[in-house]
Amino acid sequence: EVQLVESGGDLVRPGGSLRLSCAASRFAVDSNYMSWVRQAPGKGLEWVSVIYSGGSTDYAHSVKGRFTISRDPSRNTLFLQMNSLEIGDTAVYYCAGGSGDCGTDCYDYWGQGTLVTVSS
Amino acid sequence: DIQMTQSPSSLSASVGDKVTITCRASHNIDTYLNWYQQKSGEAPKLLISAVSSLHSGVPPTFSGSGSGTVFTLTIDSLQPADFATYYCQQSHSVPLTFGGGTKVEVK
Numbered sequence: 001e002v003q004l005v006e007s008g009g010d011l012v013r014p015g016g017s018l019r020l021s022c023a024a025s026r027f028a029v030d031s032n033y034m035s036w037v038r039q040a041p042g043k044g045l046e047w048v049s050v051i052y053s054g055g056s057t058d059y060a061h062s063v064k065g066r067f068t069i070s071r072d073p074s075r076n077t078l079f080l081q082m083n084s085l086e087i088g089d090t091a092v093y094y095c096a097g098g099s100g101d102c103g104t105d106c107y108d109y110w111g112q113g114t115l116v117t118v119s120s
Numbered sequence: 121d122i123q124m125t126q127s128p129s130s131l132s133a134s135v136g137d138k139v140t141i142t143c144r145a146s147h148n149i150d151t152y153l154n155w156y157q158q159k160s161g162e163a164p165k166l167l168i169s170a171v172s173s174l175h176s177g178v179p180p181t182f183s184g185s186g187s188g189t190v191f192t193l194t195i196d197s198l199q200p201a202d203f204a205t206y207y208c209q210q211s212h213s214v215p216l217t218f219g220g221g222t223k224v225e226v227k
Contacts (some may be wrong), residue, residue, distance in 0.1 A: 004126070035216070044165060045207055047216040052176075058214045079212035094163055106154040107209035110163040116121075 002027045002109045004095050009114030016085050016118070022078040022111055028076030030073040033098045035107060036080045038091035038116075048093070049107070050078065062088075074093045092116075122182050125173050126219035132227040136171035139195040141222045143208035146189075155184055155189045158221075159204045167206075168193065198224070 003025040012018050020036070022029075036048040048061045049069040058067050070080040078095050092115050095109035123146035134137050143153065152172045157166040166175045166200040181196045195202055203226055208219040208222060 044221045045158075045218040046208075046220065047209075050214065050216070096164075102154070102173070102175060103211065104152070105214075105216055106166060106169045106180050106209070107156075107164075108166045108169075108175060110165065112163055118175060 004111035006111040006114035009116045011117045017083045020080040024076045029071045029078050034078050035096045037094045041090040086117050090118045124217050124219040126222050130223040132225050134227045137198045141193045143191045145221050149210045149212035154209045155193050156207045157204045189198050
C-alpha cells in the first residue's frame with residue numbers, strides 16, 4: 001500500500017523558514033510527479049508546487065521565489081523549503097503523488113497533512 | 121491562470137437523493153478535469169479523473185460529465201458516506217487550480 005507521510009509543520013514567526021518533508025513508501029518520488037497542496041483553516045484546497053519525474057518544477061504565484069520543492073531519491077522523500085513565511089501561508093500542507101494512472105497532474109495518493117502556523 | 125468556479129458552494133440533501141455539482145472553467149480545459157472528495161479532518165481523495173473515469177474503489181453511484189468549460193459531478197442515490205466536500209481541479213495547465221468546493225450536508 002502506498003503511504004505518504006508529511007512532517008515538519010510547526011509554529012513559526014513571520015519572515016521565518018521551515019522545511020516540510022514527505023516520506024513515501026511504495027511510491028518512487030523520482031519516477032512520478034508530486035505536488036504540495038495546502039488548505040488554510042476552514043478554506044478550500046490551493047495548489048502550491050509540483051515536481052515532475054524529469055525534475056522540472058513549478059510554483060503558485062503566491063509562493064514563487066519563497067518556496068522550493070525538491071526530492072531525495074535515496075531517502076524516497078519529497079521536500080518543501082519555505083522561506084520568508086507570511087501569515088497567509090498558515091495552512092495544512094498535503095503532499096500528493098500522481099502515479100500517472102489517472103492522467104497528467106491528477107493525484108491519486110495523498111498524505112495526512114502537516115500544519116504550518118505563521119504567527120507572531 | 122484558469123479559474124475554477126463550483127456551484128453551489130453548499131447543499132443539503134437526504135440519503136437516496138440525486139445530487140449534481142457544477143464546475144466551470146474560465147478557459148477551455150478539454151477533458152483535463154478531476155474531482156476529489158474530502159471528509160472533515162481528512163485528506164482529499166481522488167474520485168474521478170479526466171472528467172468521467174472513476175478511480176479505483178469509487179462506487180458507480182458517482183459519475184462525471186462535461187468538456188471544455190462546464191463539468192458536472194453527479195451522485196445517484198446519496199449514501200451516508202457521501203456527505204463531504206467535493207472539489208474540482210483542472211489539470212490542463214500550471215498553475216493547477218481547484219474549485220472553491222461544494223459541501224454536501226445532511227438535510
